[in-house]
Amino acid sequence: MAEVADAQDQARRLGRVIRDARLRQKRSQAQVAAALGYHQAKVSRLENGRGTEDIRVLRDVARVLDIPLHELGLAASPVPHTADPKKEDMHRRTFLAASVASLALPPASSPAAHQDLVQALLPATPLAPTADKVSARELGERVAAARRLFCTCDYAELGRALPPLIADLRRAAADSSHTSPVVGLLATVYQTSASLLLKLSDVGHAWMAVGRAMAEAERCGDPVVLASSVRVHAHVLARDNHTSQAVTLVRHTAEQLTGAYDRRSPHYLSALGLMLLRGVTAASNAGDRAATQDFLREAADVARYVSLDRPEAWANFSPTNVELHAVSAAVALGDAGIALETARPLMRRSIPVPERRAALWIEAGRAYSQQGRLADGYRALRVAESCAAQDIRRPAVRELVADMAARDRRRAVPELHHFCRQLGVPA
Structure with missing residues (x-):
């Protein structure tokens, strides 16, 4: 329970950092919310330590309020320190202990x-x-x-x-x-x-x-199994706000597996390509444009030799999948216009894997939302729902729908509010 309390303290600390930065700039919650494209209630929740686990939101807040990324746990501290093996080992054990502690607490209404x-x-x-x-x-x-x-x-x-x-x-x-x-x-x-x-x-x-x-x-x-496991490991790291470690893990593993693509099996290339795309996600969530482009280029190179668009055993890797991740990366980096420009050709393309089709339209919905085009964002999410109904009911997507509905204060898109109620989330 002590580790859980530590996590709550960390969330409250992030909330205080956000509030202090806003007050230093003499801006109201409403003003910051408008700059972020969120409802004021979202900023209030952040300052109270709720919702601070969303990397994209934290990065947007850091940009709008000029908060150094390391103060929100999005980058390593710039302060140099002397490496101490004992302290590093203790930090590693603390990190693992916190992870294990959370295992004993299943989500509400599980x-x-x-x-x-x-x-x-x-x-x-x-x-x-x-x-x-x-x-x-x-x-x-x-x-x-x-x-x-x-x-x-x-x-x-x-x-x-x-x-x-x-x-x-x-x-x-x-x-x-x-x-x-x-x-x-x-x-x-x-x-x-x-x-x-x-x-x-x-x-x-x-x-x-x-x-x-x-x-x-x-x-x-088996290197194929290893690459697939590293891919998921990097995903968990990034979702737990350890984006720089996720980038390092993918890069280190890729250095051992890349090359000689014309002599590799399709499953080897697919596993490697998907791992590189996880590096794209981690790097873009960290705001690292250079690393994002490096991973995208390497993944595109792999995709020249393999195209497996089938919903089976990690084999849904192809040039289309690389382009889909380019869309997602642009959204994560706040480049909504680039994201939608990249997405439009894909919207007319046949994508056999429903999870990937839904992801395209969800990311388009996020991009439209970033531009304040709530009606277009709503329509994109309904297309995503037609591709994969259960995917649209994930917590992250439900949060997106709630934020969009909260920003539509004049109810110019009544269907959006109905959709919000349909998903069972408050605006």
């Missing part, structure tokens, strides 16, 4: 499937063997089916499918050698679990899942 998944991820005694052993082929088919559920945004069914699949894979991996493909399948399922938990904004339990994914990836020794 569905039964979510709780079952969390239970399946917890440390447990070895599972008792069953009379009927499941073949590696059958397990592989079930893993591919789970990946399809994720890419088609059927998160409810995925949450039900993962716990028994984890149990069966753990039994099979316990009976096999360390180099067995079953270990790689188990790593993939842990990766999928982490991605699902991030969709549900459950970063604490995502840490546990990604820790297991990395352990199984190292045990497996």
